[in-house]
Amino acid sequence: xxxxxxxxxxxxIQEGENATMNCSYKTSINNxxxxxxxxxxxxxxxxxxxxxxxxxHSGRLRVTLDTSKKSSSLLITASRxxxxxxxxxxxxxxxxxxxFGQGTILTVHP
Amino acid sequence: xxxxxxHPSWVICKSGTSVKIECRSLDFQATTMFWxxxxxxxxxxxxxxxxxxxxxxxxxxxEKDKFLINHASLxxxxxTVTSAHPEDSSFYICSARSRFxxxxxFGEGSRLTVL
Numbered sequence: 028x029x030x031x032x033x034x035x036x037x038x039x040i041q042e043g044e045n046a047t048m049n050c051s052y053k054t055s056i057n058n059x060x061x062x063x064x065x066x067x068x069x070x071x072x073x074x075x076x077x078x079x080x081x082x083x084h085s086g087r088l089r090v091t092l093d094t095s096k097k098s099s100s101l102l103i104t105a106s107r108x109x110x111x112x113x114x115x116x117x118x119x120x121x122x123x124x125x126x127f128g129q130g131t132i133l134t135v136h137p
Numbered sequence: 138x139x140x141x142x143x144h145p146s147w148v149i150c151k152s153g154t155s156v157k158i159e160c161r162s163l164d165f166q167a168t169t170m171f172w173x174x175x176x177x178x179x180x181x182x183x184x185x186x187x188x189x190x191x192x193x194x195x196x197x198x199x200e201k202d203k204f205l206i207n208h209a210s211l212x213x214x215x216x217t218v219t220s221a222h223p224e225d226s227s228f229y230i231c232s233a234r235s236r237f238x239x240x241x242x243f244g245e246g247s248r249l250t251v252l
Contacts, residue, residue, distance in 0.1 A: 062243075069230060069245035070181075115180060123169055123234035123241050127181045 031118060031128040039134045046103045048131040050116035051096075057121040059092050059099045064113045064130075073101075075119075108137045139165045141233045143244035150221055151252055158216045158247045160231030165242075166211035167233035172204075175228040175246075187214045211236065221251045 031052040040046055052059070061073040076083045076092045076099070083090045089102040099116055113132050117125040140163040150156050160170055168189050173181040185195045185206050193206035205217040214233075218225055230246040 067228075067248070070243045072241075072243070117181075119241075123232070123239070124171065124183065124186060125181075125232070125241070126183065127173075129180045 033128040033131050037132045041136050046106050048101045050099045050128045052118040056118040058119040060117045061101050062115045106135045108135050111135045139242045141242045141244040143247050147248040149250045155219045160214045162212045162233045166236040168236045169234040170214040171232045172216050173230045223251045226251045
């Protein structure tokens, strides 16, 4: 399979805690993106990090990228119950093709 | 922001019938559109890449005669599932790449249930 891997597959935390998800990919990339998906719904784009960047922040989100290890991590700080969703990383080419990781199911308990 | 509309958002059909799903970029032109399939509790798998005015490029293992893709204009791509069977039941999601900015935008998805 060309799909990347994500770990953990499932993560359960309390509100206010931080959540860290990791992603590995297999081929060289132009960018690495993170998406969120609520059950049965479409994708919400969270953040994009380019292959020449190492870290990026957006609100409570922090993404890192290590191209030498072909890995990325997503940190959600001060989690909220509303953050409960599935999170997917996707490695992207310059023309828009995305290869998704297997996803992490995050549950944030109030 | 840019909007990609998928229609229908959900459809139920009988085994053996064909179903057409539309992916439309509402306020931008898309030279490239991508079609993904997502089975329950799984990730998204790319099915094919659709370029305006040319034949779609299918990923390995995706039957091009079964999943017909047409990208006749810069704002519309269609996916037709021909002779659908229960195993084709899935969530189909498209994304469109802006001709000018190169940004990607996803549709809300179409849930197909084949009885």
